[in-house]
Amino acid sequence: MIDELQTEFDQSVRKMAENKLLKKLNEQGLQRSDLSMEKFEELLAIEMSLLKSDGKKVGAGIGIGILFSIITGGIF
Numbered sequence: 401m402i403d404e405l406q407t408e409f410d411q412s413v414r415k416m417a418e419n420k421l422l423k424k425l426n427e428q429g430l431q432r433s434d435l436s437m438e439k440f441e442e443l444l445a446i447e448m449s450l451l452k453s454d455g456k457k458v459g460a461g462i463g464i465g466i467l468f469s470i471i472t473g474g475i476f
Contacts, residue, residue, distance in 0.1 A: 417447040 421444055422432060432440060 413448055413451055414444070417444055417451050420451070421447045 421440075425432065425435075435443070
């Protein structure tokens with residue numbers, strides 16, 4: 401079950417990263433076919449790592465916000 405969830409998560413991240421990368425390429429006037437498969441995969445890996453990093457930052461921010469709410473709610 402956990403393996404299936406991880407696989408589904410990875411596929412979703414890959415799809416979002418691919419869409420974001422294609423949008424960035426289009427903004428620069430490039431098409432996917434302009435890049436070699438190796439270069440595209442390299443850029444895709446970078447984009448995926450950025451998405452995962454952003455997700456961790458958002459999660460940490462939410463956690464800190466909840467902690468802050470608990471602390472301030474407990475004081476008042």
